C-alpha cells in the first residue's frame with residue numbers, strides 16, 4: 092500500500108503542532124517506542140486546540156454540510172479534483188461518500204482525541220474495524236489478534252474474513268508477549284489487533300510492549316479503544332491505527348451508531364483511494380447530520396469519562412467489600428492495574444465499565460432482574476457508555492459469537508455481568524439502589540464467597 096500524493100491533507104488542523112513532544116515521534120521513527128509520560132499530554136487540551144469551525148453565518152456552531160454532492164465553479168476544477176490535485180485540504184469536495192466537510196470536522200476532533208495525524212468517521216464501529224483490516228491485509232494476509240475481543244470483532248476475524256477475503260487470524264493471549272511474537276509469520280502477518288481494554292473481561296493490553304514486538308517484525312498495530320477514550324491514547328503508546336465504536340462513550344446517549352479510524356494521514360487517505368480504498372469502495376459512510384451531533388458531544392467527553400470512571404471505581408470498591416467478585420482495572424487487585432496506571436492519561440480514571448462474576452448465567456440473570464426491576468439501578472441492555480447504567484450477561488449476549496471453549500480461553504465466565512456505569516443521579520442515590528440489590532441477593536443466598 093503506497094502513501095498517497097497528499098500526505099498532509101487530513102492533518103488534525105493545528106492540534107498536531109500543539110500536541111508537542113516530538114521526542115516521542117522521533118523515538119518511534121528510530122525504532123524505539125516511547126512510553127508517553129502520562130503527565131505530558133491531555134486529550135481534552137488536544138481537542139480544545141483543534142480547529143474550531145464557525146457556522147456559515149458566523150454561528151458559534153458549524154453549519155451542517157448536508158449535501159450528497161458538491162458544485163464546481165467550472166469543469167476544469169472538477170477535472171483537477173478527480174486527478175487528486177485539489178482536495179479537502181483546500182476545501183474542495185466532490186461527493187459525500189468520499190470526504191464530507193462536516194464528517195471531516197468530526198474526524199479532526201477524533202484525531203485530536205487520539206493524538207493521531209488524521210482520522211475519518213464511519214457508519215459504525217464494525218465498519219471502521221472491517222475497513223481498516225481489509226485495507227491493511229490483502230487476500231492471503233494474516234492477522235494476529237487477541238483471543239479476548241468483542242463478539243462481533245471475534246466473528247469478523249474467525250468467520251467472515253477467512254471466508255470472504257481469504258484473510259486468516261491466529262488468536263493468542265496478548266498477555267503472553269512471546270506467544271504474540273511466535274504467532275507472527277514474517278512477510279505474511281500484516282496486523283496485530285487487540286482492544287486496549289478488552290470487552291468484556293477488562294483485560295488491559297500492554298500497548299508499548301506489543302507495539303514494539305509488532306513493529307520490529309514490520310506488523311501494523313491496530314487497537315480498538317472503544318472502552319477507554321480519553322483514558323488511554325494507544326497511538327501515543329506506539330499503535331499505528333486506533334479504531335472506535337463512537338456508538339459508545341463518545342456518543343454517550345445511546346442514540347447513534349458510528350465509528351472512527353484514527354491514524355497517519357497517508358493511511359486514512361489510502362482508505363479513500365478511488366481504486367483501492369475500503370471507505371471509498373465499500374461505502375460505510377457517516378451521515379453529516381450525525382457528525383454534527385457528535386462534534387458537539389466531543390467537547391464534554393472528558394467530563395463524562397471522569398464521572399463514569401469515578402462512579403465505576405466507587406461502586407467496584409464497595410461491591411467488593413460487600414463480598415462480590417468484582418473485576419475493575421481501577422482496583423489494586425486487578426492484574427493489570429499498575430500497567431494501566433503507567434499508560435493512562437492523568438485524571439480520566441480507569442474507565443466506566445466493571446464486571447461482577449456471578450458464576451452461573453442463572454444467577455447473573457437474577458441479579459440483573461433485581462437491579463432493573465426492584466432496585467431501579469439500571470437497564471438490562473447491551474451496549475455501553477450511556478448516561479444511564481446498562482448491564483448484560485456477556486456470555487449469552489455480546490460474546491455469544493464465541494463458542495464456550497473460546498469464551499473459556501477469553502476468560503469469560505458464564506455468569507459474568509458487564510455493567511456500564513452511568514452518571515445520572517447522585518452517586519449515593521445510585522449506590523443505595525445497588526446496595527439494595529446486593530442485600531436482596533444475600534437474603535436469597537445467591538452471593539458467592541470471595
Ligand SMILES: Cc1ncc(COP(=O)(O)O)c(C=O)c1O
Pocket residue numbers: 215216217218241243244286290315317318335336337338348349350474489
Ligand atoms: C469493543 C467494541 N468494538 C467494536 C464494537 C462494534 O461497534 P458498533 O456497534 O458501533 O459497530 C463494539 C460493540 O459493542 C465493541 O464493544
